[in-house]
Amino acid sequence: MSEPKRIVIVGSGLAGATAAARLRERGYAGEVLVLGSETHRPYELPPLSKGLLLGDTDEPDWVREEKFYAEHDIDLRGGVTATRVDPGERIVFDAEGGEHRYDRLLLATGSRPRSLPVPGVDLPGVRTLRTLDDALSLRSAFQDAARVVIIGAGWIGTEAAAAARKHDAEVTVVDQVTLPLRTVLGDEVATVFRDLHTEHGVNWRLGATLAELTGDADGVRGVRLGDGTELPADVVLLAVGVAPRVELAETAGLELTGDRGVAVDAGLRTAAPDIYAAGDIASHFHPRYGHRIRVEHWANAKNQGAHVAANLVGENEPYLRSPYFFTDQYDLGCEYRGIADPATDELVVRGDLASREFIAFWLRDGQVTAAMNVNVWDYGDELQKLVDGRVAVSAGRLRDADLGELV
Template sequence: MAGPERIVIIGGGLAGASAAGALREHGYEGGLELLTEEAHRPYELPPLSKGVLLGDTDEPDWVHSEDFYADHDIDLRLGVTTTRIELGARLVLDADGGEHPYDRLLLATGSGPRMLPVPGGDLPGVHTLRTLDDSLALRGEFRSAERVVIVGGGWIGTEAAAAARKHGAEVTVVEQANAPLCDVLGDEIAEVFRTLHADHGVDWRLGSKVTEVLGDANGARGVRLAGGEEVTGDVVLVAVGASPRVELAHAAGLELADNGGVCVDAALRSAAPDVYAVGDIAAQFHPRYGRRVRVEHWANAKNQGAHVAANLLGAHEPYLGVPYFFSDQYDLGCEYRGLADVDTDELVIRGETSTREFIAFWLRHGVVTAAMNVNSWDYGDALKALVAAETQVTPADLRSADLNALAS
């Protein structure tokens, strides 16, 4: 297939590796270089806070087999730190003095964990969870710890809490909001997760702010809260979210959006000639939502990476994917599809939240903006269709009607 002579991808995570594989699937035969800071070949992130951290496996889900890159003539460069992009010269520079010319450039630099901007926040032994090495190190700590302190009650924090409890540690989770995950799920569904963890012995400190990480040069030993209380632990994990890694893009002069990502159009193309962005850093103008959307979940990285390949080769197809993520905590599994505004959308529950087996819908003007199935696995395709189709439905229909029929 005719196309650019040389494509460079910065970022060896799921988005970048998916794009590289899809380019070869599309028949692209030109030079293809994949630059990653990691020492490992590209892998998927969800197992890091699930199977790997739980001890069910020592390996993540690799994006491609070990031989895939050589077999498909993809020049995978491990341990390469990109330092500068020169848009005019169409050149990428790395920390070792290497130069990587491109005809088309894809930015897939992902996110990095946020740290606590408090005294002691940089003490040795303050853990974050973003890489395979992070997960393996943290698992080792969980196995020997008596007490674990987790700062942050989002998806990473709650999944890590479940893993630490499995390994036998006492767990305290400190969260500034009054419930875990309430900014994503709203108060009623967030209560399901609070009680789930409480029933498994997790000690919540909700509505609490960390003002200091306690410890010394030998490591962290707990946190101090705004009211003065000290919460001690053998392990401190900071799980307060992630920030898109847009420093390279910003230094190169690419426009950044209010949500922190790189501004790209519906086809994931930036304003700079032949420069695209996908995954966590892509602030895409999404035709479905009529605004810029930046999504940090696994499916978005995978699907945008695969989608952008055709556009790198000359197409201009909009990415229309609906956000999706999943979580497993103790005996609770869930999937979420869509993008709700929990402050304004109407919440409709099918089933009983007390049983931890139900489906939650969010409605806006009679249209399903998001759906979440919790320990309920019969209607995945129907929920996906209901969110994607924007069909008019009523709360009564969602509570009791045949969901497959509604979605057809």
């Protein structure tokens, strides 16, 4: 496959910007155009719900220094929204009528926050968290608010709850689940997070349904639950997950999967000639798992962006990394590697859940599917190897043996 003369990247988030930078670092000398609807230069998302929302920093982690793009002849165009792709003519059209021809195209359009089909979600003061501007605005709102209600007990919801408590707001988290993070971690480990937040003053309304958000033209005033309970609120955060931005891919006729991702092969290629996808939207056939996975975490966007650069210029290497994410909440920090199904996989705990210093493993058919270290930082390499190798090991040895011996 010959090297393309012009590569267009739609999406100026972490995946797209990383791909552009890696193209230059690999010595690619053709044109590189990055189109992004945001006006900020590319940045990473994790600090938005962590350090920036807490007030520990006023800036995100920028993907590259501002001068990097011009110095490396990357045509970074912010404030440009791509609206249509014509795969036959190899043209990307934008909202201003611009036409951008490509030899190879990378779609890295990311995700948008989900909403809810309940009355009042459009009231002033009802917020979501996805962009730098969202985070700065939400932090200011937390600082001024007496009462915050967060709808959603996932990673964004729990991290935001920790930030709002740091700003001395009264915080209530509402979700239909019976424990925060239950679908990812299972009951035992999820209980650790529930108790952590309870100790820091968070109020839970779990197993609850949402009826409506109440207020008027001046702003949201409260949340009404399905049982009629009224929760007063100065700020309401919708943290009910994200939806991949696949509209561009859909209009181009690309195959979408059951999880609403863009179908790509092991090398992140779509079935359309010379079109690739990376990051949140990529439903990627993963050779290690033998099926498609779509991952919305920071590391996946960064690593797929770096990986796809080589394939854009002629290689066809499969993407093999295991999913990874991290969180920091109050005095708890953790890293998670792999993919577990806590409803069916066997949980093995090394250490003490009560002290919040432990490693949790998940086993399937006697093999390690995922590992999560909580306030334990000495075994990252060993955990990665256990997960990547799907190492066969007994629960007893995981609890007691030297982890270095197991790999």
